Amino acid sequence: MRLSIAAKLNFFLLFIFSMVLVFSACYQAVRERDLILSLIKEQSQEQTEAYFDSLNMLMLTGQMAARDTLREKFKRHSHVKDARIVRSTALTRQYGPGRAEEAVQDDFDRLALEGKGSLEVIQEGASSRLIATLPLRASKAYRGTDCTSCHQVEEGTVLGAVRFEYDLDALFAQVERSILGSTLALTALFGAGLLLTLWVLRTWVVNPLGQLTRAMEEATDAPLPGRRLEIEEEDEIGRVAAAYNQMLDSMERRLAPRPSEPGAQSRTMSAAADPKRG
Template identity: 35%
Template sequence: MQANPLSLASKIYWALGLIAALLLTANIVVFYYDERSLAEGLVKDNMQTLASNYFDSVNAMMLTGSMANRKIIQDKLLQENDIVEARIIRGDKTREFYGDGFSDQRAIDEFERKALQGIAGFRMNEQGDQHVLEYIMPVKAMENYRGTNCLGCHQAKQGEVLGAVKISYDLGRVDGEIRRSVMLGAGAQLLLIIICFALLSLTFHRLVLRRLNRLKGTIRKVEEDMDLSREIKVHHDDELGAVSKALNAMMSKFKDSFLAVSDASDRLVDSATSLDKISSLTKEAVLSQKRGTDSVASAINELDASAHAVRSNTRDAAEKSEAANNSASESLTLVTKTRQGIFLLRDTVESNAGKIEELGKKTQEVGGVLDVITGIAEQTNLLALNAAIEAARAGPQGKGFAVVADEVRQLATRTRESIDQIQDTIEALQSDAKSAVKSMHDVRHQANEKASDVEAVADLLDGITEQIKVLDGLNIQIASATEQQNQAADEINQNVVSIAQVAEQSSEDAVRGKQISEGLLELAYNLNKLLQQFNLGK
């Protein structure tokens, strides 16, 4: 919507001019109708007087017997200024006694006929360019009309209408005088209005427009320079002065508000800068935490893999321990059979005394084999001891025990091979027992000794079996602990994954926080720049 191009002064001047024109028009109209009403009243009074005088003059001629000269009076009246008609209209009673009279003494319209009925009145009649006021006065029969008895002359009754007097007056001159008077009054009023308008305009310009322009200039300076410290000078304690004071108070409040906003903006910039730095540090810390969490997750994965490997190795160790236990049991069985064979050999030697000599030869071979068995037993003892030591040292890993178990298995194998050799030798001894020539007592003594050695080996194998059972229990405990470790590692891995996800989310939040802090810092700088455009006088 476009602004009105007219200024406030123009609007006020136009309004005052319109009011003055309306007042002038109203005054002219009222004055014109008042003058016209007054003039018409005077004319009517004058016409009534003329009508009465006209009839009195005719009545006097009637009394003096000079009615034949009544036309002279009519002509004299018509020579009066503005009189355009003067007539005496005869009624029926008068025409009955005195005839119709002149041609203009007859009623010619309804207005005149009503007068013959006793109705007086005025009528405004337009006759061409003439503005004519007509008055008609009924003449009634009266016993005493100004000293004259009309009843005797006209043979009429009291109040009977004998005729009427009609006077017509041209109002043209009166209208002209009225128009001239109205024009003079309108001119005087117009001059007075112009003088008042000029004085009012001068006063309005000095008391209002000049101060409004000064107020507008100050506000425009504030707008152009954005100087809120500027004040409007107040010289008058009136409405405009109150407006100026209110504007000064408003600009002062604006200045105080902008100063507070400026201080808050400075603090906001500092806070935003600190927040941006903290956001940067937080972002780096969160990223570092994320990297650390990733490292922990990798380590936990490796730990979980190691735990699975330990569990697998523990299962392998348990299986190998079980195999070693089975081998030891088989070795113990074989040793028992060997002991029984030795006892059988002893009995056989006793029963086959004839072959003692040949048996002595084979006994040497048996002694060599038994030496091997003895060495194996001793080595087995040492290995069993080493296996116990290694099992104690192995702890959860149990790698050393696997080596010992393997050695025990090899020794058991060698023991079995030696026993096989013993069996072969015994069989040879049995086949050659008939030809053995050895002292039965020596053979028996040696057989008893070897039986004792075999029993010792059996005891050692039995101890090894018990130790293997203990190791089996340890393996079971290790497997259980490893399983718990795997479960704990899985839980830790899940927690670490959750922590990694939280760290990832925290990283994204930190990046968004960094972006928000940068945006806040930029807004704070922009606000500070906007505030710096204002001159706050600080």
């Protein structure tokens, strides 16, 4: 398959612009998702600590019955799917089992009661969520509070854990909308750049080469050297055109009859006999 230089350049530029567009969109998607996850993880750590501090305040003031209200307030925060306390065996022995949602429900709860906090992104089909757990250990000086004064356990015992779940679908959908908008803007920008590049190539490369080709074809068909090319730019194509004009000048000089040739002498004598012709 024979392709012109213009077609080859068009395909090459289209390929380059497409690769740049795809790479930019993928890179932006990865960066924005990582940024969203980093921010939500930081937010989860702050909220789990704030939840425990609020719960601790309710305990010190004897208002633990209001912990359901506290839970509902935290659940109304942006992207929070669930917020609850997980009770340990030591706490259950002392104060009873508590609410149904405060019991161990999965491996994350069990790991938290073993003193191992979690910060995991869970993918379930097309849905994504972040699970953050914070173990609560008995301490004699936890932010100015002696936990062992209320809980008859050894210092360092895990009393429970705070668990937060975040819905990531809305955040990721927002990222996808942002990426789509950016991709459309980049497509328009790259499209304009591609059209401008093609126009420049056609004006400065393709059209001058076409003129040079037509001039050579005319010179091949004509009995005498063809017309000269106009040199508008002193670039590579301009130098080729200048060399072509020099070639035609050289051919004309070689084809011009010399005075020593018989035909040239007869023409000279005829011109001398007839002044009008001279």
